[in-house]
Amino acid sequence: MEQFVSNFGLLLEFPVVNLKIVLDGIMIGALFALAAYGLALVWGVMNVKNLAQGDFVIGGGYICWWLTQMGVPALVGVPVAFILMAGIGWIIYILMIRPILDRDLFTTLLATFGLAIIMAQLLNLLFGSDTQSVDLGYDTLYFLDGFIDVPIAKLLGVLMAGALALGVILFMKFSRMGQAIRATAQDARAARVLGINTDKVYAFTWSLNAAICGAAGAIIVMVWVIQPFYGITHSIRAFVIVTAAGLGNLPGVIAAGLGIGVLEQYGAHIFGIGYQQAIAVILLLLVLIYRLSQQRRVRQSLR
Amino acid sequence: MSKKFYLYSALIAFIIVAPFAFPDFKTQLATVWLMIIVALTWDMTGGQMGYNSLGNITFYGTGMYVAAVVAIALVYDVGEYNNAFGGGIYVFTSQQYFLGLILGMVAAGVFCSLIAVVIGFITFGLRGPYFAIGTLGVAIAAGELVSNWDWVGGGQGISLPVFPGDYDVGKVMFYFLFAGTGVILFVFAKWLYSTRFGAAINAIRDDEEKAEAMGIHTLQYKLAAWAIAAFFVGVAGAISAFQLIHFEPLETAYQTINLGIFMVVCVLLGGAGTLWGPVVGAILFHVFKEVTWNYLLGWQWVALGALIVVTVVYFQGGVVGWVMDKFPQWFGLSRVAEDVSEDEQS
Numbered sequence: 023m024e025q026f027v028s029n030f031g032l033l034l035e036f037p038v039v040n041l042k043i044v045l046d047g048i049m050i051g052a053l054f055a056l057a058a059y060g061l062a063l064v065w066g067v068m069n070v071k072n073l074a075q076g077d078f079v080i081g082g083g084y085i086c087w088w089l090t091q092m093g094v095p096a097l098v099g100v101p102v103a104f105i106l107m108a109g110i111g112w113i114i115y116i117l118m119i120r121p122i123l124d125r126d127l128f129t130t131l132l133a134t135f136g137l138a139i140i141m142a143q144l145l146n147l148l149f150g151s152d153t154q155s156v157d158l159g160y161d162t163l164y165f166l167d168g169f170i171d172v173p174i175a176k177l178l179g180v181l182m183a184g185a186l187a188l189g190v191i192l193f194m195k196f197s198r199m200g201q202a203i204r205a206t207a208q209d210a211r212a213a214r215v216l217g218i219n220t221d222k223v224y225a226f227t228w229s230l231n232a233a234i235c236g237a238a239g240a241i242i243v244m245v246w247v248i249q250p251f252y253g254i255t256h257s258i259r260a261f262v263i264v265t266a267a268g269l270g271n272l273p274g275v276i277a278a279g280l281g282i283g284v285l286e287q288y289g290a291h292i293f294g295i296g297y298q299q300a301i302a303v304i305l306l307l308l309v310l311i312y313r314l315s316q317q318r319r320v321r322q323s324l325r
Numbered sequence: 326m327s328k329k330f331y332l333y334s335a336l337i338a339f340i341i342v343a344p345f346a347f348p349d350f351k352t353q354l355a356t357v358w359l360m361i362i363v364a365l366t367w368d369m370t371g372g373q374m375g376y377n378s379l380g381n382i383t384f385y386g387t388g389m390y391v392a393a394v395v396a397i398a399l400v401y402d403v404g405e406y407n408n409a410f411g412g413g414i415y416v417f418t419s420q421q422y423f424l425g426l427i428l429g430m431v432a433a434g435v436f437c438s439l440i441a442v443v444i445g446f447i448t449f450g451l452r453g454p455y456f457a458i459g460t461l462g463v464a465i466a467a468g469e470l471v472s473n474w475d476w477v478g479g480g481q482g483i484s485l486p487v488f489p490g491d492y493d494v495g496k497v498m499f500y501f502l503f504a505g506t507g508v509i510l511f512v513f514a515k516w517l518y519s520t521r522f523g524a525a526i527n528a529i530r531d532d533e534e535k536a537e538a539m540g541i542h543t544l545q546y547k548l549a550a551w552a553i554a555a556f557f558v559g560v561a562g563a564i565s566a567f568q569l570i571h572f573e574p575l576e577t578a579y580q581t582i583n584l585g586i587f588m589v590v591c592v593l594l595g596g597a598g599t600l601w602g603p604v605v606g607a608i609l610f611h612v613f614k615e616v617t618w619n620y621l622l623g624w625q626w627v628a629l630g631a632l633i634v635v636t637v638v639y640f641q642g643g644v645v646g647w648v649m650d651k652f653p654q655w656f657g658l659s660r661v662a663e664d665v666s667e668d669e670q671s
Contacts, residue, residue, distance in 0.1 A: 071454050121638050127454040128377040129637055132589060135379075136633030139582060143626035254582070258465070261458055300469030306462045314450045 029292045038169045043287045049176045050246065051283020052183045055276050056238040057256060058263035059187065060231035066269040067207040067227045070119065071127060073134040075235060076256025077141035082107050082236025083243035084145055084250075087154050096156045096244055100182060103240035104233045111232025115225050123224065138253055145250040153249040179245040186237055190230075191272070203227055255299050262306045265313065340508065344500045351496040355568065357611045358503035362561045363584065364591035364603035365510055366554035371589065372597035373518065374550050375530030376449070380460025382585030383467050384555040386578035387440060388433035388562025390471065393483045395432045396425025396567075407478035419489035430502075430563040437559030438552040445551045449544060452533075461581065468579025482573025485566060499568040506564065510557050515600055517553075526550050530598075586633070587614075594636050596643030605644050 033040055057079050064070050085106050086099030094102075118137065122129050160174035194200035205213045206223045214220050242248060262282055267274030282305060289301035344351045363385065370376045397403050400421050417425070448459045472480045488495030517523055525546050528536040537543050562578075572578055579585075587610065595606020610632075617628040636643075642650065649656055 071458075118634055118638050125641070128457055129641065131454050131457055132377075132593070133634055133637040135586060136630045136637060138630075139586070139633065140627050140630035143624075143630065147623055147627075254465075258462065265455075296473055297469065300466055300473070303462045303466040303469065307459065307466065310451060310455065310459050310462070311447060314447075318450060 025294075026292055033291070036169075039291075042170045043291055044284050045170065045172065047284030047287035048280050049180050049283070050287070051280035052180045053238050053242050053245075054256075054259050054263060054283055055279020056183050056187060057235050058260040058267075058275050058279055059190070059272070060234040060238075061260040062264045062267070062269055062271075062275055063203075063234075064227055064231045065264060067203055068119075068123065068224050069127065070123070070130045070134070070228075071261075072231070073131055073257050074138040074141060074253070075231075075260045076253035076258070077138045077145075078107060078111070078232050078235035079239035079242065079256045080145060080248050080250065080253045081110070081141060082239030083248040084149055084154075084239075085236065086240035086243050087156055087248070088149070090156050096158055099156075099243075100237050100240040103236040107236025107239075108229040108233035110236075111229035112225060114232070115228040119228055120221070120224070138257065142250050142253050149250065151250060153247040154243065155247045156244050158244055173245070176245045179241045182241055183238065186234070187276075190234060199223075199226060255302055258302050258306055262302065262309055265306070266309045337508075340504055344497050348493075351493075351500050352568075353611075353615065355496070355500040355503045357608055358500070358507045359561055359565060360587065360591055360607035360611050361507050361604050362503070362510055362557055363588040364595070364607040365507075365514055366557045367588045368592045368597060368599075368603045369514065369517075369526075369554045370547075370551055372592055372599070372602070373523065373530060374526040374547065375533075376547065376551075377453075377457050377589070378460040378551075379457045379581075379585065379589065380444075380462070380464035381554065381558055381588060382579060382581055383444070383460075383464045384437040384441065384558040385562040385565070385584060386464075386468060386471070386574070386580075388437050388559030389566035389572055389578045390477055390483070391433040391436045391559070392426075392429030392563030392566045393485055393572075394477060395429045396422075396485065397483075399425050399428070404476045407476065407481075407483060415486075417486035417489070422486055422489050425486075426563075426567055429567070430560050433559040433563035434556040435559075437555040437562075441551045441555035442548050445548045446544075449547045449551075461585075464579060464581050464585060468575050468581065471579065472574035478573075480574065482571060482577065483566075484571045487570055488567075499564060502564045503561070506557065506560055511600075511604070518600060522546070522549070590633050590636060592643075593641060594632075594643055596645030596647075596649070599643075599645045599649070602643050602645040609644065 033043075057075060060078075061072060061075050064072055082103040085103040086096060089099045089102060090096045114137065118133055119130075122133055158175040158178070160178070162171050162173045163177075164171055194204065202213070202218045202223050203226070205216070205218060206220050206227075210220055213223075239248065259282060263275055263278040266281075267278040282302075285305060286298065286301055290298055293301070343354055347354065363381065367378070367381050370378055370381075394403055397406050400417060401415055406415060444460075444463055448456060448463070451459045471477060477483060488498070525536070525541050528539070528541060529543050529546060533543055566572060569577065576583075591606040591610045592603045593606070594610055595604065596602030613632060614625075614629065617625040621628050640647075
């Protein structure tokens with residue numbers, strides 16, 4: 023307890039530490055927002071709540087890590103992870119998502135939880151349970167007498183995440199398929215009547231989500247660490263962000279993603295790194311309780 | 326003396342004889358009973374009330390910790406005991422052991438009921454998948470917080486005294502503790518589902534708004550059902566704590582992705598919303614788990630995950646649901662009743 027107080031005091035004593043924490047939080051939060059955007063996509067379009075979201079992220083990370091072990095430059099790993107995870111996502115859609123699309127939501131939740139267990143175990147069997155990361159070998163920039171350090175690798179990660187997000191947004195806005203996806207999200211039946219092949223749209227949405235997660239994971243392995251069983255925490259973060267921001271609210275997803283990144287960094291600073299997973303989960307509970315209290319005001323429940 | 330009387334007598338006789346007939350499988354049989362208990366209690370809220378919790382494991386872990394703390398606190402200072410890490414010598418007489426076991430079981434059950442009411446008060450406003458994710462969050466958070474709490478041993482967990490007396494006698498005792506709890510729970514659930522209470526929670530599952538409009542105070546019923554479920558899970562956790570002797574927070578007590586998800590799969594495999602479904606599912610699941618553990622070393626988790634996916638995606642009615650569908654006359658159901666139950670499932 024004393025340690026928590028002294029850690030908190032440190033923040034007030036040296037305001038520049040806050041700046042460092044916020045910067046770190048934003049750099050990692052950008053990647054959370056990317057995975058959460060994928061979740062909001064499948065949630066909004068297909069009404070599937072995907073608990074394997076984090077395992078797609080970790081899967082993409084391991085693809086990138088394995089490529090660097092083979093001697094391929096790490097930056098090539100990002101597009102490769104994007105493409106490979108899209109293919110894996112398509113197979114998963116055919117095998118297990120299509121049969122449960124019209125079932126109740128708990129079914130999809132439990133089925134994707136089973137998928138999360140399978141993926142985490144397969145990664146564990148293939149690559150071992152050690153934490154892994156890829157060192158890009160770039161320098162670190164220092165500002166304000168070395169109080170603030172910004173590794174160029176992290177900066178690059180944020181830039182790539184931004185570029186990917188921009189690409190997806192432009193795709194959703196202007197391409198034929200993007201328009202079909204948005205139409206299906208609005209009213210699947212009307213879209214079918216107007217000649218949109220919704221089955222194809224669902225398959226494409228699902229594999230696009232897997233691909234976005236894969237690319238996010240490939241960036242995460244360069245700026246942070248991955249481990250086969252870290253998936254569930256990433257899934258929970260994605261749920262926190264989407265629950266807080268609501269569906270189809272892109273600025274909200276970005277803001278919530280950056281926010282949870284910053285809050286997690288503060289939590290890790292005050293309570294220690296041992297509480298990292300607990301902080302993500304408690305944020306989820308806080309968001310749920312807040313949304314619930316809002317709904318109670320109009321005598322509704324959160325569904 | 327009806328046919329049913331002979332059937333139940335034969336079952337009771339089998340339950341009593343089983344640990345002596347299969348002496349090598351005493352611990353396995355006890356674990357089957359543990360699975361039956363957690364599956365039946367999960368079905369109480371999940372299958373019968375329509376609130377699919379992924380966080381019932383919170384009560385199992387909390388039950389373990391409450392029982393251990395009570396048993397230790399009767400004799401020693403808890404913080405000191407847990408921070409000794411085998412350095413000190415702590416002796417429990419057999420009288421202290423059994424007193425701790427019994428008080429621990431009761432305290433664990435009561436305490437878990439209380440926290441079920443508290444957690445339920447917050448989370449029962451959530452519906453469907455939000456409730457599942459919210460309770461999963463509660464379970465993970467509880468595990469993480471306990472593993473950072475040094476007074477109860479932190480990440481190292483707690484060691485309890487071993488059974489005073491013969492090792493084999495201890496195994497038989499734990500079997501009968503689990504079996505007794507399981508039988509009491511089964512009889513209690515059978516009675517409960519036949520009362521007005523059972524009808525009320527089924528009404529909540531089918532349409533909560535209408536149930537409330539009919540004058541059922543839904544929140545009270547939901548809290549009561551969850552508190553009953555939590556009581557039995559807490560007792561089962563307390564017995565597990567003494568059976569396992571040593572347990573640690575994340576892998577044994579708050580084992581979210583092990584037992585926490587297994588209980589759901591047991592119910593779905595057997596058939597949710599039926600009395601026998603969780604029992605059948607728990608036995609089948611445990612056999613499947615042990616077979617894969619033995620023959621698919623390393624791949625057992627993949628096989629279990631695949632079982633979850635296959636059960637959920639392709640076989641959601643479960644074994645009992647499937648039998649009901651094929652032979653409705655065995656359950657006193659007519660064809661018309663079968664059509665109604667199909668409507669409910671869709």
